[in-house]
Amino acid sequence: xxxxxxxxxxxxxxxxxxxxxxxxxxxxxxxxxxxxxxxxxxxxxxxxxxxxxxxxxxxxxxxxxxxxxxxxxxxxxxxxxxxxxxxxxxxxxxxxxxxxxxxxxxxxxxxxxxxxxxxxxxxxxxxxxxxxxxxxxxxxxxxxxxxxxx
Amino acid sequence: xxxxxxxxxxxxxxxxxxxxxxxxxxxxxxxxxxxxxxxxxxxxxxxxxxxxxxxxxxxxxxxxxxxxxxxxxxxxxxxxxxxxxxxxxxxxxxxxxxxxxxxxxxxxxxxxxxxxxxxxxxxxxxxxxxxxxxxxxxxxxxxxxxxxxxxxxxxxxxxxxxxxxxxxxxxxxxxxxxxxxxxxxxxxxxxxxxxxxxxxxxxxxxxxxxxxxxxxxxxxxxxxxxxxxxxxxxxxxxxxxxxxxxxxxxxxxxxxxxxxxxxxxxxxxxxxxxxxxxxxxxxxxxxxxxxxxxxxxxxxxxxxxxxxxxxxxxxxxxxxxxxxxxxxxxxxxxxxxxxxxxxxxxxxxxxxxxxxxxxxxxxxxxxxxxxxxxxxxxxxxxxxx
Ligand SMILES: [Zn+2]
Numbered sequence: 042x043x044x045x046x047x048x049x050x051x052x053x054x055x056x057x058x059x060x061x062x063x064x065x066x067x068x069x070x071x072x073x074x075x076x077x078x079x080x081x082x083x084x085x086x087x088x089x090x091x092x093x094x095x096x097x098x099x100x101x102x103x104x105x106x107x108x109x110x111x112x113x114x115x116x117x118x119x120x121x122x123x124x125x126x127x128x129x130x131x132x133x134x135x136x137x138x139x140x141x142x143x144x145x146x147x148x149x150x151x152x153x154x155x156x157x158x159x160x161x162x163x164x165x166x167x168x169x170x171x172x173x174x175x176x177x178x179x180x181x182x183x184x185x186x187x188x189x190x191x
Numbered sequence: 192x193x194x195x196x197x198x199x200x201x202x203x204x205x206x207x208x209x210x211x212x213x214x215x216x217x218x219x220x221x222x223x224x225x226x227x228x229x230x231x232x233x234x235x236x237x238x239x240x241x242x243x244x245x246x247x248x249x250x251x252x253x254x255x256x257x258x259x260x261x262x263x264x265x266x267x268x269x270x271x272x273x274x275x276x277x278x279x280x281x282x283x284x285x286x287x288x289x290x291x292x293x294x295x296x297x298x299x300x301x302x303x304x305x306x307x308x309x310x311x312x313x314x315x316x317x318x319x320x321x322x323x324x325x326x327x328x329x330x331x332x333x334x335x336x337x338x339x340x341x342x343x344x345x346x347x348x349x350x351x352x353x354x355x356x357x358x359x360x361x362x363x364x365x366x367x368x369x370x371x372x373x374x375x376x377x378x379x380x381x382x383x384x385x386x387x388x389x390x391x392x393x394x395x396x397x398x399x400x401x402x403x404x405x406x407x408x409x410x411x412x413x414x415x416x417x418x419x420x421x422x423x424x425x426x427x428x429x430x431x432x433x434x435x436x437x438x439x440x441x442x443x444x445x446x447x448x449x450x451x452x453x454x455x456x457x458x459x460x461x462x463x464x465x466x467x468x469x470x471x472x473x474x475x476x477x478x479x480x481x482x483x484x485x486x487x488x489x490x491x492x493x494x495x496x497x498x499x500x501x502x503x504x505x506x507x508x509x510x511x512x513x514x515x516x517x518x519x520x521x522x523x524x525x526x527x528x529x530x531x532x533x534x535x536x537x538x539x540x541x542x543x544x545x546x547x548x549x550x551x552x553x554x555x556x557x558x559x560x561x562x563x564x565x566x567x568x569x570x571x572x573x574x575x576x
Pocket of ligand 1: 365392453457458459466467468469470471
Protein backbone atom coordinates (compact mmCIF):
# COMPACT_ATOMS: atom_id res chain seq x y z
CA UNK A 42 0.00 0.00 0.00
CA UNK A 43 1.17 3.50 -0.68
CA UNK A 44 2.87 5.24 2.16
CA UNK A 45 2.05 8.71 3.22
CA UNK A 46 4.73 11.33 3.25
CA UNK A 47 4.95 14.97 4.19
CA UNK A 48 6.35 17.36 1.63
CA UNK A 49 8.17 20.11 3.48
CA UNK A 50 8.94 23.31 1.60
CA UNK A 51 11.57 25.49 3.23
CA UNK A 52 12.71 28.96 2.29
CA UNK A 53 15.98 30.51 3.39
CA UNK A 54 17.81 33.77 3.42
CA UNK A 55 21.44 33.65 4.56
CA UNK A 56 21.43 31.11 7.38
CA UNK A 57 17.81 31.76 8.37
CA UNK A 58 15.45 28.99 7.33
CA UNK A 59 11.64 28.93 7.52
CA UNK A 60 9.14 26.17 6.94
CA UNK A 61 6.78 27.49 4.29
CA UNK A 62 4.45 24.52 4.03
CA UNK A 63 3.97 20.92 5.11
CA UNK A 64 1.63 18.90 2.94
CA UNK A 65 0.72 15.22 3.19
CA UNK A 66 1.11 13.38 -0.12
CA UNK A 67 0.56 9.70 -1.00
CA UNK A 68 3.99 8.86 -2.37
CA UNK A 69 7.18 7.06 -1.42
CA UNK A 70 9.87 9.03 0.43
CA UNK A 71 13.55 8.54 -0.26
CA UNK A 72 14.99 6.10 2.29
CA UNK A 73 16.55 7.27 5.56
CA UNK A 74 20.27 7.69 6.00
CA UNK A 75 21.90 6.33 9.17
CA UNK A 76 20.18 7.68 12.28
CA UNK A 77 23.25 7.33 14.49
CA UNK A 78 27.03 7.52 14.24
CA UNK A 79 27.28 10.87 12.48
CA UNK A 80 28.37 13.14 15.33
CA UNK A 81 30.63 15.92 14.13
CA UNK A 82 29.95 15.35 10.45
CA UNK A 83 29.72 18.28 8.11
CA UNK A 84 27.08 18.91 5.51
CA UNK A 85 23.34 19.26 5.56
CA UNK A 86 20.52 17.01 6.68
CA UNK A 87 17.04 17.01 8.11
CA UNK A 88 16.00 14.82 11.02
CA UNK A 89 12.50 13.68 11.90
CA UNK A 90 12.31 13.24 15.68
CA UNK A 91 9.72 11.87 18.08
CA UNK A 92 8.51 13.35 21.38
CA UNK A 93 11.46 11.77 23.22
CA UNK A 94 13.84 13.46 20.77
CA UNK A 95 14.82 10.16 19.12
CA UNK A 96 15.78 10.38 15.46
CA UNK A 97 13.26 8.40 13.37
CA UNK A 98 14.45 9.40 9.90
CA UNK A 99 17.36 11.38 8.52
CA UNK A 100 17.95 12.56 5.00
CA UNK A 101 21.29 14.02 3.89
CA UNK A 102 20.99 16.70 1.20
CA UNK A 103 23.69 18.29 -0.92
CA UNK A 104 23.78 21.97 0.01
CA UNK A 105 20.17 23.01 -0.37
CA UNK A 106 21.07 26.44 1.12
CA UNK A 107 24.16 27.07 -0.96
CA UNK A 108 26.43 30.03 -0.37
CA UNK A 109 28.09 29.23 -3.65
CA UNK A 110 26.82 27.98 -6.99
CA UNK A 111 28.14 25.35 -9.34
CA UNK A 112 28.90 26.78 -12.77
CA UNK A 113 28.55 24.23 -15.54
CA UNK A 114 31.31 23.10 -17.88
CA UNK A 115 30.56 24.03 -21.45
CA UNK A 116 32.24 21.00 -22.95
CA UNK A 117 33.38 17.61 -21.76
CA UNK A 118 36.97 18.97 -21.51
CA UNK A 119 35.80 21.87 -19.39
CA UNK A 120 35.48 21.89 -15.56
CA UNK A 121 32.73 22.52 -13.10
CA UNK A 122 33.60 25.54 -10.98
CA UNK A 123 32.18 27.18 -7.88
CA UNK A 124 31.36 30.84 -7.39
CA UNK A 125 30.14 32.61 -4.25
CA UNK A 126 26.58 33.90 -4.02
CA UNK A 127 26.39 37.42 -2.64
CA UNK A 128 22.96 37.08 -1.01
CA UNK A 129 22.02 33.44 -0.55
CA UNK A 130 18.25 33.00 -0.69
CA UNK A 131 15.86 30.51 -2.16
CA UNK A 132 13.78 27.50 -1.30
CA UNK A 133 14.07 23.73 -1.19
CA UNK A 134 11.87 20.69 -0.63
CA UNK A 135 12.28 17.62 1.53
CA UNK A 136 9.92 14.66 1.48
CA UNK A 137 9.84 12.81 4.80
CA UNK A 138 7.82 9.75 5.75
CA UNK A 139 4.70 10.34 7.80
CA UNK A 140 5.81 8.27 10.80
CA UNK A 141 3.47 7.73 13.76
CA UNK A 142 4.88 9.60 16.75
CA UNK A 143 7.00 11.97 14.67
CA UNK A 144 6.74 15.43 16.14
CA UNK A 145 9.44 17.71 14.82
CA UNK A 146 11.80 18.18 11.94
CA UNK A 147 15.25 19.55 12.69
CA UNK A 148 17.41 21.22 10.04
CA UNK A 149 21.16 20.68 10.43
CA UNK A 150 23.69 22.59 8.38
CA UNK A 151 27.32 23.53 7.99
CA UNK A 152 27.25 27.17 7.03
CA UNK A 153 29.98 29.77 6.55
CA UNK A 154 30.44 32.80 8.76
CA UNK A 155 28.47 35.81 7.57
CA UNK A 156 30.30 37.86 4.97
CA UNK A 157 32.19 40.83 6.39
CA UNK A 158 31.72 44.16 4.61
CA UNK A 159 33.85 44.76 1.52
CA UNK A 160 35.13 41.20 1.32
CA UNK A 161 37.54 40.30 -1.48
CA UNK A 162 36.66 37.52 -3.88
CA UNK A 163 39.56 35.41 -2.55
CA UNK A 164 38.38 35.84 1.03
CA UNK A 165 34.82 35.02 0.04
CA UNK A 166 35.94 31.83 -1.66
CA UNK A 167 37.96 30.75 1.38
CA UNK A 168 35.15 31.59 3.81
CA UNK A 169 32.42 29.83 1.83
CA UNK A 170 34.53 26.84 0.92
CA UNK A 171 35.65 26.30 4.53
CA UNK A 172 32.17 26.94 5.90
CA UNK A 173 30.65 23.97 4.14
CA UNK A 174 32.82 21.53 6.10
CA UNK A 175 32.33 22.79 9.62
CA UNK A 176 30.48 20.28 11.80
CA UNK A 177 26.79 20.71 11.12
CA UNK A 178 24.67 22.30 13.83
CA UNK A 179 20.92 22.44 14.26
CA UNK A 180 19.88 25.74 12.70
CA UNK A 181 16.11 25.34 13.05
CA UNK A 182 13.43 23.01 14.35
CA UNK A 183 9.79 22.97 13.28
CA UNK A 184 6.75 21.05 14.52
CA UNK A 185 5.31 18.56 12.04
CA UNK A 186 1.59 18.86 11.31
CA UNK A 187 -0.67 16.76 13.51
CA UNK A 188 -1.64 13.36 12.16
CA UNK A 189 -4.82 13.18 10.15
CA UNK A 190 -7.72 11.75 12.13
CA UNK A 191 -8.40 8.09 11.30
CA UNK B 192 -0.85 30.87 -7.86
CA UNK B 193 0.30 31.54 -11.41
CA UNK B 194 2.47 34.52 -10.70
CA UNK B 195 3.72 34.61 -14.25
CA UNK B 196 1.46 35.73 -17.04
CA UNK B 197 3.84 35.48 -19.99
CA UNK B 198 2.45 32.19 -21.24
CA UNK B 199 0.21 29.34 -20.27
CA UNK B 200 0.29 25.99 -18.47
CA UNK B 201 -0.94 23.47 -21.03
CA UNK B 202 -0.85 20.38 -18.80
CA UNK B 203 1.14 17.29 -17.93
CA UNK B 204 1.91 14.30 -20.16
CA UNK B 205 3.38 11.10 -18.80
CA UNK B 206 6.26 10.02 -21.04
CA UNK B 207 7.56 7.07 -18.99
CA UNK B 208 4.86 5.08 -17.28
CA UNK B 209 5.46 2.37 -14.71
CA UNK B 210 2.32 2.31 -12.65
CA UNK B 211 1.01 4.31 -9.76
CA UNK B 212 2.95 7.48 -8.93
CA UNK B 213 2.42 6.51 -5.30
CA UNK B 214 5.00 3.73 -5.86
CA UNK B 215 7.51 5.35 -8.26
CA UNK B 216 10.20 7.99 -8.36
CA UNK B 217 8.41 10.75 -10.23
CA UNK B 218 10.65 12.92 -12.39
CA UNK B 219 9.14 16.04 -13.96
CA UNK B 220 10.56 17.96 -16.91
CA UNK B 221 9.14 21.46 -17.31
CA UNK B 222 9.42 23.78 -20.32
CA UNK B 223 10.52 27.40 -20.12
CA UNK B 224 11.04 29.82 -23.00
CA UNK B 225 9.25 27.60 -25.52
CA UNK B 226 6.53 29.32 -27.51
CA UNK B 227 3.28 27.51 -28.27
CA UNK B 228 4.59 26.60 -31.71
CA UNK B 229 7.76 25.10 -30.18
CA UNK B 230 6.14 22.53 -27.90
CA UNK B 231 6.96 19.68 -30.26
CA UNK B 232 10.61 20.68 -29.80
CA UNK B 233 10.14 20.54 -26.03
CA UNK B 234 8.74 17.03 -26.35
CA UNK B 235 11.83 16.05 -28.36
CA UNK B 236 14.17 17.70 -25.83
CA UNK B 237 12.45 16.02 -22.89
CA UNK B 238 12.67 12.64 -24.62
CA UNK B 239 16.39 13.22 -25.24
CA UNK B 240 16.92 13.51 -21.50
CA UNK B 241 14.92 10.36 -20.84
CA UNK B 242 17.07 8.56 -23.41
CA UNK B 243 20.29 9.87 -21.79
CA UNK B 244 19.06 8.92 -18.31
CA UNK B 245 18.29 5.32 -19.21
CA UNK B 246 21.53 5.00 -21.16
CA UNK B 247 23.50 5.92 -18.00
CA UNK B 248 24.46 3.36 -15.38
CA UNK B 249 22.97 2.53 -12.95
CA UNK B 250 19.70 3.91 -14.38
CA UNK B 251 20.00 1.44 -17.25
CA UNK B 252 18.83 -1.20 -14.76
CA UNK B 253 16.12 0.80 -13.05
CA UNK B 254 13.79 2.10 -15.72
CA UNK B 255 10.80 0.58 -13.94
CA UNK B 256 11.50 2.69 -10.85
CA UNK B 257 10.62 5.88 -12.72
CA UNK B 258 7.59 7.70 -13.91
CA UNK B 259 8.59 10.65 -16.06
CA UNK B 260 6.24 13.53 -16.81
CA UNK B 261 6.49 16.44 -19.15
CA UNK B 262 4.76 19.61 -18.00
CA UNK B 263 4.06 21.75 -21.06
CA UNK B 264 4.20 25.46 -20.28
CA UNK B 265 4.21 27.93 -23.16
CA UNK B 266 5.92 31.29 -23.09
CA UNK B 267 5.08 34.44 -25.01
CA UNK B 268 8.68 34.69 -26.23
CA UNK B 269 11.41 32.18 -26.91
CA UNK B 270 14.63 31.88 -24.88
CA UNK B 271 15.71 33.60 -21.66
CA UNK B 272 16.93 37.05 -20.61
CA UNK B 273 20.62 37.50 -21.46
CA UNK B 274 21.80 40.75 -19.85
CA UNK B 275 24.61 42.75 -21.44
CA UNK B 276 26.19 43.17 -17.96
CA UNK B 277 27.59 39.63 -18.36
CA UNK B 278 28.44 39.99 -22.01
CA UNK B 279 25.08 38.70 -23.20
CA UNK B 280 23.14 39.94 -26.17
CA UNK B 281 20.85 42.02 -23.96
CA UNK B 282 17.72 40.11 -24.91
CA UNK B 283 14.87 40.62 -22.43
CA UNK B 284 12.13 38.15 -23.27
CA UNK B 285 8.70 37.44 -21.82
CA UNK B 286 8.79 33.88 -20.52
CA UNK B 287 6.53 32.07 -18.07
CA UNK B 288 9.13 31.44 -15.35
CA UNK B 289 11.26 34.57 -16.01
CA UNK B 290 14.47 32.64 -16.72
CA UNK B 291 17.58 34.78 -16.90
CA UNK B 292 21.28 34.31 -17.42
CA UNK B 293 23.83 36.44 -15.53
CA UNK B 294 22.84 35.61 -11.97
CA UNK B 295 25.52 36.58 -9.42
CA UNK B 296 27.28 38.26 -12.32
CA UNK B 297 27.96 34.93 -14.07
CA UNK B 298 26.60 34.69 -17.59
CA UNK B 299 26.23 30.89 -17.52
CA UNK B 300 24.26 31.01 -14.31
CA UNK B 301 20.72 30.59 -15.65
CA UNK B 302 18.02 30.76 -13.01
CA UNK B 303 14.24 30.88 -13.14
CA UNK B 304 11.47 31.59 -10.63
CA UNK B 305 11.69 28.32 -8.76
CA UNK B 306 8.69 29.08 -6.55
CA UNK B 307 6.51 29.48 -9.62
CA UNK B 308 7.95 26.24 -11.05
CA UNK B 309 7.21 24.38 -7.81
CA UNK B 310 3.65 25.69 -7.71
CA UNK B 311 2.91 24.74 -11.31
CA UNK B 312 4.43 21.28 -10.98
CA UNK B 313 2.77 20.56 -7.63
CA UNK B 314 -0.59 21.37 -9.23
CA UNK B 315 0.11 19.12 -12.23
CA UNK B 316 2.06 16.23 -10.66
CA UNK B 317 1.58 16.38 -6.87
CA UNK B 318 3.80 13.36 -6.24
CA UNK B 319 6.95 14.76 -7.86
CA UNK B 320 10.40 13.91 -6.49
CA UNK B 321 12.67 15.87 -8.82
CA UNK B 322 12.07 18.75 -11.21
CA UNK B 323 14.29 19.71 -14.13
CA UNK B 324 13.49 22.92 -16.00
CA UNK B 325 14.44 22.86 -19.69
CA UNK B 326 15.08 26.33 -21.06
CA UNK B 327 14.86 26.82 -24.79
CA UNK B 328 17.99 28.90 -25.34
CA UNK B 329 21.05 28.52 -27.55
CA UNK B 330 23.16 30.24 -24.86
CA UNK B 331 25.00 27.73 -22.67
CA UNK B 332 24.16 27.62 -18.98
CA UNK B 333 21.98 26.50 -16.11
CA UNK B 334 21.97 26.04 -12.37
CA UNK B 335 21.66 23.21 -9.87
CA UNK B 336 19.63 22.91 -6.73
CA UNK B 337 16.29 21.51 -5.72
CA UNK B 338 14.79 22.69 -8.99
CA UNK B 339 17.63 22.44 -11.49
CA UNK B 340 17.61 24.50 -14.68
CA UNK B 341 19.33 23.82 -18.01
CA UNK B 342 19.59 25.65 -21.29
CA UNK B 343 18.90 22.95 -23.85
CA UNK B 344 22.07 22.92 -25.90
CA UNK B 345 25.51 21.33 -25.87
CA UNK B 346 25.98 18.55 -23.34
CA UNK B 347 23.14 19.65 -21.07
CA UNK B 348 21.87 16.10 -20.51
CA UNK B 349 25.24 15.03 -19.08
CA UNK B 350 25.35 18.07 -16.77
CA UNK B 351 21.75 17.36 -15.71
CA UNK B 352 22.77 13.86 -14.62
CA UNK B 353 25.50 15.37 -12.40
CA UNK B 354 22.98 17.80 -10.91
CA UNK B 355 20.53 14.96 -10.28
CA UNK B 356 23.42 13.30 -8.44
CA UNK B 357 23.38 16.24 -6.05
CA UNK B 358 19.68 17.01 -5.81
CA UNK B 359 18.09 13.55 -5.82
CA UNK B 360 20.87 11.40 -4.36
CA UNK B 361 22.77 13.80 -2.09
CA UNK B 362 26.12 13.15 -3.76
CA UNK B 363 29.02 15.54 -3.18
CA UNK B 364 31.29 17.06 -5.77
CA UNK B 365 34.40 14.94 -6.17
CA UNK B 366 36.56 17.60 -7.83
CA UNK B 367 39.44 19.04 -5.84
CA UNK B 368 39.27 22.76 -6.56
CA UNK B 369 36.82 25.58 -6.15
CA UNK B 370 37.14 28.28 -8.80
CA UNK B 371 39.03 25.91 -11.10
CA UNK B 372 42.18 23.86 -11.21
CA UNK B 373 44.99 26.41 -11.07
CA UNK B 374 42.48 29.24 -10.71
CA UNK B 375 42.16 29.19 -6.93
CA UNK B 376 44.07 31.75 -4.89
CA UNK B 377 47.30 30.14 -3.60
CA UNK B 378 46.81 28.22 -0.39
CA UNK B 379 43.01 28.42 -0.23
CA UNK B 380 42.15 24.90 -1.41
CA UNK B 381 45.28 23.00 -0.37
CA UNK B 382 44.18 21.05 2.72
CA UNK B 383 40.65 19.92 3.54
CA UNK B 384 39.90 21.10 7.09
CA UNK B 385 38.81 18.57 9.69
CA UNK B 386 35.18 17.51 9.52
CA UNK B 387 33.99 14.36 7.80
CA UNK B 388 31.58 15.28 5.00
CA UNK B 389 28.12 13.80 5.48
CA UNK B 390 27.83 12.81 1.81
CA UNK B 391 28.54 9.19 0.88
CA UNK B 392 31.13 9.72 -1.88
CA UNK B 393 33.86 11.82 -0.24
CA UNK B 394 35.80 11.18 2.94
CA UNK B 395 38.74 12.27 5.06
CA UNK B 396 39.20 8.70 6.30
CA UNK B 397 41.64 6.23 4.73
CA UNK B 398 41.35 3.54 7.41
CA UNK B 399 40.38 0.31 5.66
CA UNK B 400 38.34 -0.85 8.64
CA UNK B 401 36.17 2.26 8.87
CA UNK B 402 36.19 4.04 5.49
CA UNK B 403 32.55 4.48 4.48
CA UNK B 404 32.82 2.61 1.18
CA UNK B 405 35.10 -0.09 2.60
CA UNK B 406 32.84 -2.85 1.32
CA UNK B 407 33.77 -1.96 -2.25
CA UNK B 408 37.56 -1.88 -1.74
CA UNK B 409 39.49 -5.01 -2.67
CA UNK B 410 41.95 -6.29 -0.05
CA UNK B 411 44.84 -5.87 -2.50
CA UNK B 412 44.12 -2.20 -3.16
CA UNK B 413 46.44 0.17 -1.28
CA UNK B 414 44.97 2.91 0.92
CA UNK B 415 45.30 5.69 0.11
CA UNK B 416 45.33 4.43 -3.44
CA UNK B 417 46.70 7.66 -4.84
CA UNK B 418 48.21 10.50 -2.82
CA UNK B 419 48.67 14.04 -4.06
CA UNK B 420 52.41 14.79 -4.07
CA UNK B 421 51.87 18.56 -4.23
CA UNK B 422 49.03 19.92 -2.13
CA UNK B 423 49.41 23.33 -3.75
CA UNK B 424 47.93 21.87 -6.93
CA UNK B 425 45.26 19.57 -8.28
CA UNK B 426 46.20 15.91 -8.31
CA UNK B 427 46.43 15.32 -12.04
CA UNK B 428 48.88 12.44 -12.21
CA UNK B 429 47.93 9.23 -13.97
CA UNK B 430 46.02 6.67 -11.94
CA UNK B 431 48.29 4.00 -10.42
CA UNK B 432 45.53 1.40 -10.70
CA UNK B 433 43.29 0.13 -13.51
CA UNK B 434 40.15 2.11 -14.39
CA UNK B 435 37.26 1.15 -12.14
CA UNK B 436 39.39 0.32 -9.10
CA UNK B 437 37.70 1.52 -5.91
CA UNK B 438 40.04 2.90 -3.26
CA UNK B 439 40.82 6.34 -1.86
CA UNK B 440 42.14 8.93 -4.32
CA UNK B 441 43.42 12.14 -2.78
CA UNK B 442 41.88 15.34 -4.07
CA UNK B 443 38.13 15.72 -3.59
CA UNK B 444 35.38 17.91 -2.19
CA UNK B 445 37.06 21.16 -3.36
CA UNK B 446 40.49 20.43 -1.77
CA UNK B 447 43.79 19.24 -3.24
CA UNK B 448 44.74 17.20 -0.16
CA UNK B 449 43.18 15.60 2.88
CA UNK B 450 39.94 14.53 1.18
CA UNK B 451 39.49 11.38 -0.87
CA UNK B 452 37.21 10.19 -3.66
CA UNK B 453 36.36 6.55 -4.37
CA UNK B 454 37.63 6.18 -7.95
CA UNK B 455 40.01 8.05 -10.18
CA UNK B 456 37.11 9.32 -12.26
CA UNK B 457 33.41 9.85 -11.68
CA UNK B 458 30.57 11.88 -13.13
CA UNK B 459 30.50 13.80 -9.82
CA UNK B 460 34.01 14.99 -10.71
CA UNK B 461 33.85 15.34 -14.47
CA UNK B 462 30.84 14.92 -16.77
CA UNK B 463 32.93 13.04 -19.31
CA UNK B 464 32.81 9.88 -17.16
CA UNK B 465 30.34 7.41 -15.66
CA UNK B 466 29.32 7.49 -12.03
CA UNK B 467 31.87 5.70 -9.84
CA UNK B 468 30.94 2.50 -7.99
CA UNK B 469 30.19 4.34 -4.74
CA UNK B 470 27.91 6.86 -6.42
CA UNK B 471 26.17 4.03 -8.27
CA UNK B 472 25.67 2.12 -5.05
CA UNK B 473 24.20 5.23 -3.43
CA UNK B 474 21.79 5.71 -6.33
CA UNK B 475 20.77 2.03 -6.20
CA UNK B 476 20.11 2.18 -2.46
CA UNK B 477 18.08 5.34 -2.88
CA UNK B 478 16.04 3.89 -5.73
CA UNK B 479 15.49 0.49 -4.15
CA UNK B 480 12.09 1.32 -2.61
CA UNK B 481 10.87 2.45 -6.04
CA UNK B 482 11.82 -0.81 -7.78
CA UNK B 483 8.60 -2.37 -6.64
CA UNK B 484 9.57 -5.95 -6.00
CA UNK B 485 6.56 -6.35 -3.75
CA UNK B 486 3.72 -4.40 -5.22
CA UNK B 487 0.28 -5.68 -4.76
CA UNK B 488 -2.06 -7.24 -4.47
CA UNK B 489 -3.11 -6.01 -7.84
CA UNK B 490 -6.53 -7.38 -8.78
CA UNK B 491 -8.88 -7.31 -11.72
CA UNK B 492 -11.21 -9.22 -14.05
CA UNK B 493 -9.46 -10.72 -17.06
CA UNK B 494 -12.49 -12.04 -18.90
CA UNK B 495 -16.23 -12.58 -18.65
CA UNK B 496 -18.54 -14.88 -20.60
CA UNK B 497 -21.24 -17.49 -20.55
CA UNK B 498 -20.78 -21.26 -20.20
CA UNK B 499 -23.66 -23.26 -21.68
CA UNK B 500 -25.68 -25.65 -19.54
CA UNK B 501 -23.70 -28.74 -18.67
CA UNK B 502 -20.82 -27.71 -20.93
CA UNK B 503 -17.20 -26.70 -20.49
CA UNK B 504 -15.33 -23.77 -22.01
CA UNK B 505 -11.70 -22.72 -22.04
CA UNK B 506 -10.18 -19.24 -22.10
CA UNK B 507 -6.51 -18.40 -22.16
CA UNK B 508 -4.48 -15.35 -21.36
CA UNK B 509 -0.93 -15.03 -22.66
CA UNK B 510 2.32 -13.08 -22.38
CA UNK B 511 2.08 -12.55 -18.64
CA UNK B 512 5.50 -12.03 -17.06
CA UNK B 513 6.72 -15.21 -15.44
CA UNK B 514 7.88 -13.29 -12.34
CA UNK B 515 4.33 -12.30 -11.45
CA UNK B 516 2.81 -14.31 -8.64
CA UNK B 517 -0.71 -14.86 -9.97
CA UNK B 518 -3.78 -16.44 -8.39
CA UNK B 519 -6.92 -17.08 -10.46
CA UNK B 520 -10.48 -17.18 -9.20
CA UNK B 521 -13.57 -17.84 -11.33
CA UNK B 522 -17.00 -16.95 -9.96
CA UNK B 523 -20.52 -17.25 -11.40
CA UNK B 524 -22.29 -13.95 -11.89
CA UNK B 525 -25.72 -15.54 -12.57
CA UNK B 526 -27.50 -16.09 -9.25
CA UNK B 527 -28.80 -19.65 -8.71
CA UNK B 528 -29.06 -20.46 -5.02
CA UNK B 529 -28.79 -23.95 -3.61
CA UNK B 530 -25.77 -25.68 -5.12
CA UNK B 531 -22.36 -25.04 -6.67
CA UNK B 532 -22.66 -23.84 -10.28
CA UNK B 533 -19.18 -24.15 -11.71
CA UNK B 534 -15.83 -25.83 -11.29
CA UNK B 535 -12.65 -24.61 -12.97
CA UNK B 536 -9.11 -25.61 -13.41
CA UNK B 537 -6.05 -23.61 -14.35
CA UNK B 538 -3.37 -25.05 -16.59
CA UNK B 539 -0.11 -23.25 -17.15
CA UNK B 540 2.20 -23.06 -20.16
CA UNK B 541 5.72 -21.58 -20.05
CA UNK B 542 5.40 -20.00 -23.47
CA UNK B 543 8.82 -18.33 -23.37
CA UNK B 544 11.73 -17.72 -21.06
CA UNK B 545 9.96 -14.80 -19.40
CA UNK B 546 6.30 -15.31 -20.21
CA UNK B 547 3.47 -17.56 -19.18
CA UNK B 548 0.13 -18.50 -20.76
CA UNK B 549 -2.68 -19.41 -18.37
CA UNK B 550 -5.46 -21.71 -19.61
CA UNK B 551 -8.67 -21.53 -17.59
CA UNK B 552 -11.24 -24.26 -18.24
CA UNK B 553 -14.66 -23.73 -16.69
CA UNK B 554 -17.29 -26.46 -16.34
CA UNK B 555 -20.94 -25.59 -15.86
CA UNK B 556 -22.35 -28.02 -13.25
CA UNK B 557 -25.98 -26.92 -13.74
CA UNK B 558 -28.72 -27.50 -16.32
CA UNK B 559 -28.85 -23.76 -17.17
CA UNK B 560 -26.42 -21.33 -18.80
CA UNK B 561 -24.21 -19.51 -16.31
CA UNK B 562 -22.32 -16.26 -16.70
CA UNK B 563 -18.89 -16.09 -15.14
CA UNK B 564 -16.07 -13.72 -14.51
CA UNK B 565 -12.44 -14.76 -14.18
CA UNK B 566 -10.59 -12.69 -11.63
CA UNK B 567 -6.87 -12.49 -11.02
CA UNK B 568 -4.81 -11.34 -8.09
CA UNK B 569 -1.20 -10.48 -8.84
CA UNK B 570 0.40 -10.80 -5.46
CA UNK B 571 3.71 -9.32 -6.53
CA UNK B 572 3.88 -7.07 -9.51
CA UNK B 573 6.68 -5.91 -11.75
CA UNK B 574 9.66 -7.39 -9.97
CA UNK B 575 12.01 -6.80 -12.88
CA UNK B 576 13.31 -3.76 -14.74
ZN1 LIG C 1 31.47 9.14 -7.52
